[in-house]
Amino acid sequence: MSLREIERRFHDLPLRRKLILSFLAAIAVAGLITLYVGTRLQHRTIISLAEAKVRHDLASAWMVYNERLAGIRDTIRLSADRDFLRDALWSGFLGDVGARLDRIRRELGLDILTLTDGRGQVVVRSRRPEISGDDQSADPFVMQALRGGSPGGTQIVPRAELLKEGQDLADRAYFEFVPTAKAAERAGTYEENGMMLKASAPVVGRDGEVIGVLYGGLLFNRDYRLVDKVKDIVFKGEKYKGHDIGTVTLFQDDLRISTNVMDDQGKRAVGTRVSQEVNQAVLKQGVSYLGRAFVVTAWYITAYEPIRDIDGRIVGILYVGMLERPYIDLRNRVIATFIAIAGLGVILILGLLSMIAGRITRPLGVMVEATDRIARGDLAGRLDIEGRDEIGQLAQAFNRMTGDLHAAHNDLTQWGRTLEQRVEERTRQLRETQDQLIQSEKLASLGKMAAGVAHEINNPLTSILINTHLLLERCEDHALEREQLTMIADETTRCAQIVGGLLDFARQTPATTVQADIDEIVERTVQILEMQASVRNIRIERRLHRSLPRIAIDKNKIQQVFSNLIINACEAMPGGGVLTVSSRLSRDGTHIEIAFSDTGVGISPANMPRLFDPFFTTKRMGTGLGLAVSYGIVRQRGGTIEVQSEVKRGSVFTVRIPLEENIEETGREENGS
Amino acid sequence: MTDTGKKAILVVDDEITVCKSIRSALVQENYDIDLALSGEEALQKEQVKRYDVMIVDLMMPGISGLDLLRSIKTTNPGVQVIMVTGYPTMKNTLQAMQIGAFDFLPKPFLPADLRSLVAKALAAGEGQGRASGGS
Numbered sequence: 165m166s167l168r169e170i171e172r173r174f175h176d177l178p179l180r181r182k183l184i185l186s187f188l189a190a191i192a193v194a195g196l197i198t199l200y201v202g203t204r205l206q207h208r209t210i211i212s213l214a215e216a217k218v219r220h221d222l223a224s225a226w227m228v229y230n231e232r233l234a235g236i237r238d239t240i241r242l243s244a245d246r247d248f249l250r251d252a253l254w255s256g257f258l259g260d261v262g263a264r265l266d267r268i269r270r271e272l273g274l275d276i277l278t279l280t281d282g283r284g285q286v287v288v289r290s291r292r293p294e295i296s297g298d299d300q301s302a303d304p305f306v307m308q309a310l311r312g313g314s315p316g317g318t319q320i321v322p323r324a325e326l327l328k329e330g331q332d333l334a335d336r337a338y339f340e341f342v343p344t345a346k347a348a349e350r351a352g353t354y355e356e357n358g359m360m361l362k363a364s365a366p367v368v369g370r371d372g373e374v375i376g377v378l379y380g381g382l383l384f385n386r387d388y389r390l391v392d393k394v395k396d397i398v399f400k401g402e403k404y405k406g407h408d409i410g411t412v413t414l415f416q417d418d419l420r421i422s423t424n425v426m427d428d429q430g431k432r433a434v435g436t437r438v439s440q441e442v443n444q445a446v447l448k449q450g451v452s453y454l455g456r457a458f459v460v461t462a463w464y465i466t467a468y469e470p471i472r473d474i475d476g477r478i479v480g481i482l483y484v485g486m487l488e489r490p491y492i493d494l495r496n497r498v499i500a501t502f503i504a505i506a507g508l509g510v511i512l513i514l515g516l517l518s519m520i521a522g523r524i525t526r527p528l529g530v531m532v533e534a535t536d537r538i539a540r541g542d543l544a545g546r547l548d549i550e551g552r553d554e555i556g557q558l559a560q561a562f563n564r565m566t567g568d569l570h571a572a573h574n575d576l577t578q579w580g581r582t583l584e585q586r587v588e589e590r591t592r593q594l595r596e597t598q599d600q601l602i603q604s605e606k607l608a609s610l611g612k613m614a615a616g617v618a619h620e621i622n623n624p625l626t627s628i629l630i631n632t633h634l635l636l637e638r639c640e641d642h643a644l645e646r647e648q649l650t651m652i653a654d655e656t657t658r659c660a661q662i663v664g665g666l667l668d669f670a671r672q673t674p675a676t677t678v679q680a681d682i683d684e685i686v687e688r689t690v691q692i693l694e695m696q697a698s699v700r701n702i703r704i705e706r707r708l709h710r711s712l713p714r715i716a717i718d719k720n721k722i723q724q725v726f727s728n729l730i731i732n733a734c735e736a737m738p739g740g741g742v743l744t745v746s747s748r749l750s751r752d753g754t755h756i757e758i759a760f761s762d763t764g765v766g767i768s769p770a771n772m773p774r775l776f777d778p779f780f781t782t783k784r785m786g787t788g789l790g791l792a793v794s795y796g797i798v799r800q801r802g803g804t805i806e807v808q809s810e811v812k813r814g815s816v817f818t819v820r821i822p823l824e825e826n827i828e829e830t831g832r833e834e835n836g837s
Numbered sequence: 838m839t840d841t842g843k844k845a846i847l848v849v850d851d852e853i854t855v856c857k858s859i860r861s862a863l864v865q866e867n868y869d870i871d872l873a874l875s876g877e878e879a880l881q882k883e884q885v886k887r888y889d890v891m892i893v894d895l896m897m898p899g900i901s902g903l904d905l906l907r908s909i910k911t912t913n914p915g916v917q918v919i920m921v922t923g924y925p926t927m928k929n930t931l932q933a934m935q936i937g938a939f940d941f942l943p944k945p946f947l948p949a950d951l952r953s954l955v956a957k958a959l960a961a962g963e964g965q966g967r968a969s970g971g972s
Contacts, residue, residue, distance in 0.1 A: 615924050618923060618924050619896060619922075619923035619924040620923070621923070622922075622923030622924070622943075622944035622945055623850075623855050623923055624854070625944065626855055626858060626921075626944040626945035626946065627852075627855055627857075628945070629945040630859065630861065630862045630945070630946075630947070630948050630951075631858055631861065633947055633948045633949070634861055634862060634948055637948070656945065657945075660945050667925075
């Protein structure tokens with residue numbers, strides 16, 4: 165996966181995971197650095213602690229070593245001062261000296277204890293009294309003692325000398341080299357000399373002259389007392405998982421001759437050799453070596469220091485080692501604890517982070533959801549996010565936005581509804597207007613025609629009327645003729661009235677408007693007609709508003725309209741009934757509505773469309789012009805007359821007059837003749 | 838006024854029956870009555886004879902009643918003119934009165950009404966100085 169792809173994948177992650185991952189990366193980097201530095205430090209601290217202890221243990225080992233040497237030196241010096249030795253050397257008679265020396269040797273735990281005379285010739289060997297007389301004056305210990313010194317130290321003892329002291333010592337000293345990894349190249353395959361801790365003291369005669377030398381020693385080869393003692397003192401025999409924690413070794417040259425380091429079969433690992441590295445440092449350069457070393461089967465923290473003989477030559481190595489395992493385990497435990505604590509911390513922080521990230525991203529999730537809802541058209545939802553931070557502010561802004569959207573949407577919906585209503589309303593109005601227009605056109609053309617017709621008919625009527633009257637004037641004595649002529653004159657007059665009505669309708673005299681109270685006009689009209697109505701058994705009920713605004717109107721004309729409607733209503737109730745006259749302000753406050761509601765015969769649906777047509781009448785004596793004229797008057801004022809009717813139940817004629825005077829523009833012109 | 842002492846009346850209407858009917862209605866009053874069937878004819882007759890009263894139909898082809906009235910009133914303001922019409926409106930009534938018509942009689946009318954109106958017009962004409970009088 166390329167870096168770019170990783171980046172792209174990271175980019176596609178949910179915000180919460182992104183946050184957590186980012187935090188985690190930061191923690192991981194910081195944690196790893198801390199862990200690395202921490203463990204390094206722990207390791208160093210623990211290891212250097214161990215090394216300090218090893219150095220200290222090596223010093224303790226030296227102390228045991230030197231104590232042992234001092235013990236040997238003191239014992240030799242004390243023993244050399246014993247009278248039986250002086251006497252024997254003085255007299256030359258040995259007697260039981262051999263046996264007594266051997267006893268002392270055993271008590272002291274020494275391997276050899278030998279007496280020489282004043283020239284360094286061996287007088288008695290406590291181990292092997294039978295071998296004596298050989299010259300030991302070249303031995304540095306003997307040499308120094310002969311001069312009155314009482315030296316002590318380490319010495320490599322050749323096999324020949326060991327053989328003199330006994331085959332067993334020579335055998336103890338003999339080692340075949342056990343092949344050892346990492347050891348330096350070495351010629352030969354065995355070691356036959358021994359390494360001995362040795363001391364000597366002069367036997368002084370009565371005159372103060374040196375009459376002999378007593379020297380004794382401890383062969384280290386395969387003698388484990390010293391190393392075990394050091395182990396017991398320094399490490400108190402502690403074990404760790406079956407291994408001794410502390411190990412001590414004496415090397416003769418680079419050969420392990422006394423040790424408590426065990427090999428894999430549980431035997432002391434003598435006969436093996438030191439590693440080349442240690443060999444180089446300690447044996448060749450004569451410096452102490454401190455550090456980690458693989459000793460036979462396991463890793464140890466070790467300290468090596470050279471052992472020098474009495475002449476200062478390096479002859480061997482004293483080694484102290486501590487099993488590294490407990491320290492490594494300790495270090496591992498510490499590191500493990502450290503990691504555990506760190507891990508716990510990371511988990512804790514992760515939890516916290518997850519929570520924080522959740523807190524940060526949850527509102528965003530809610531917002532995404534809300535946005536989806538909005539996209540689906542649900543605008544009602546609100547975000548319930550507290551806080552004044554950026555997300556809180558975003559949420560507030562979001563709420564404002566959705567609120568506005570919701571309001572706008574509602575407005576739009578409302579608008580749509582209102583628009584529909586308005587369209588319906590307008591359509592209705594348009595239809596009405598159209599109907600009225602048709603009515604108006606009908607009336608207008610009829611008006612023109614009426615004028616012409618009236619004029620033409622009036623001429624013959626004039627002739628008929630005049631001549632009939634002239635005839636009447638002449639036949640005053642002829643009753644029958646008079647009656648017939650009177651009939652002709654009356655019918656002619658009636659014709660003239662019809663034509664007159666027609667002309668009234670055709671003629672639109674200019675309105676003379678004054679501010680008037682409609683209720684007052686209604687009241688006056690009702691009063692005039694009430695008497696006639698009551699004769700016909702009709703009750704007129706008034707339901708007037710009484711406080712309508714005054715409007716500009718032609719009082720006479722509108723009274724004519726009301727009068728027409730009341731007369732029509734009365735005529736619709738031949739058997740009597742109730743006429744209810746009511747007035748009110750329209751719901752929108754722009755019109756005054758005067759309703760004339762009768763309980764009469766009603767209007768058949770077939771007749772409804774022709775109601776306002778001139779000359780349309782259902783009455784025997786009607787001219788058919790009343791409603792047409794009324795309609796014309798109301799239209800001229802900008803109003804309408806609406807009719808609702810149910811056969812046998814009655815009719816309602818409603819006159820609607822706008823408050824504002826709005827004289828119809830298409831009002832008919834007067835025609836001069 | 839004619840030399841016979843009779844009052845001279847000119848009836849102007851495009852319909853002969855109307856003209857004759859008016860003459861019949863006025864015959865008993867002993868007036869000197871002439872008929873004209875158009876505005877043009879009326880103007881010709883008016884040039885050769887002086888009339889006391891003229892009865893003029895408002896709506897006629899050619900010279901209309903109002904034009905005739907206007908013409909008579911300029912040349913001979915002393916003539917009393919009674920306008921008759923089958924279609925009286927506020928507009929033409931007012932116009933006629935302004936130009937100087939004596940009165941306005943809507944068709945159809947009764948002989949009695951006509952007689953009394955003509956009598957009034959003649960009386961007004963005798964008064965002279967009252968060139969235009971109310972009804």
